[in-house]
Amino acid sequence: MLAFLRKQLQDLLEQRAALKTELDAVLKAPTDEKRGLTDDEDKTFAEKRDGIKKVDADMAAIEQRIADLEDEEKRAAKADELRGKFSPEGPQPTGVKVVSEPETYRKGGKASYFRDLYRSQHVGDRGALERLQRNDQEVAAGLEKRAITTTDGSAGEFVPPLWMIDDYVALARAGRVVADQIAHQPLPPGTDTISLPKVVTGTATAEQASQNTAVQNTDATTGSVSASVATIAGQQVVPQQLIDQSPINMDQILLADLAADYATKLDVFCISNNAANKRGLLNVTGANAITYTDATPTVGEAYSKVGDGIQQIHTGRLLPPDKIFMHPRRWAWYTVSLDTQGRPLVVPVANMPAxxxxxxxxxxxxxxxGTLQGLPVYVDPNIPTNLGAGTNEDRIIPIRSTDVILFEGTPRAETFRETKADQLSVLLRFYNYAALHSERYPKSISIVSGTGLIAPVF
Structure with missing residues (x-):
């Protein structure tokens, strides 16, 4: 922000210098000392003089804005210093990175993203529109530093502030374990289907029968796999009074709630969705199916089934798996299980287990x-626990996660007042697009299922 204002100030200084040069040229134009300025020269002189006055006024306003922002920076830094100094635990990390240019929308700031979104779209507030456009530039720059790509929006939508996206990512990590542990790519703009090429049958080699005889000649065949783009959206109706009169910004509360639910829905989409070109991990056609049937299941037996799932990825994909997903209740079953001597089968790493x-x-x-058979284990409560004939089974998923790609866009927000005008309310809408490529390599996914994975008894 400060860099933007300083650039404006420099441009005005150059503009003022040019006007001053033109003004001096007008004054020096008459060669005869007895002759005054002509009407045209007098008019030009007045225009240049007024132009300089306007530039001076604009420069003064920008200089004041720069001074205000610098004071705001100093107060924020001082507040952080005092917060750490008087904390009972001593100085605490605030999570706030103090930089020379505060963002347009930030936690604790005066500007409200949702209020500006409403006022720019429905009141014609130019200042609000300029702040939103500046915010989009800040977000684009911030995401570029994070190696995240965002797509351009249209005239009626804006990207939420960078701090909101940071919070959205933090919330999403907590509520979308599987979605965050598979490969990620930015969602390309302007498409509703993402198709990737695939080699169906490959070439071949063979021993040559004898010298000067034909060598093996097998043509490869190719195809493609497609992933359809899904839309995940939510909305919230708020009273007009909250936008106009509230002394606090509702941005953090509203976006946090929408983002948390979006995170859950996206994770469920990646795990359980069952539609053509949108299949979650549990419904991938051709995945390795390992059935564990047992009325009195034990951790030892389940251990061998997980091993079977791992070896099927080795032999079917010819590359190793890298992760195991399971429900928290399944991992808890592992951690409380004992051997015949009453010793736990799963112990903390700190105990140097053998x-x-x-x-x-x-x-x-x-x-x-933790780890199981040398692979990191991730628990995700979005893995269903109502599967199987008895609707009481969960699943264990060994996987080569890099073979599954989630294409995800950047969340967007809009406001509407027309549909709720009769009750003086405003509708806030939050949405995003995503596409999942889960069927590129079905043999990269193993699903352990069966009555051996019914609700564990503790």
């Missing part, structure tokens, strides 16, 4: 929890 079935890392509800 001859154990698996090892535990941090105790978390979602995310990385």
């Amino acid at each position: 001859n154990v079935l698996a090892s535990m890392s941090d105790v978390v509800s979602e995310g990385f929890v």
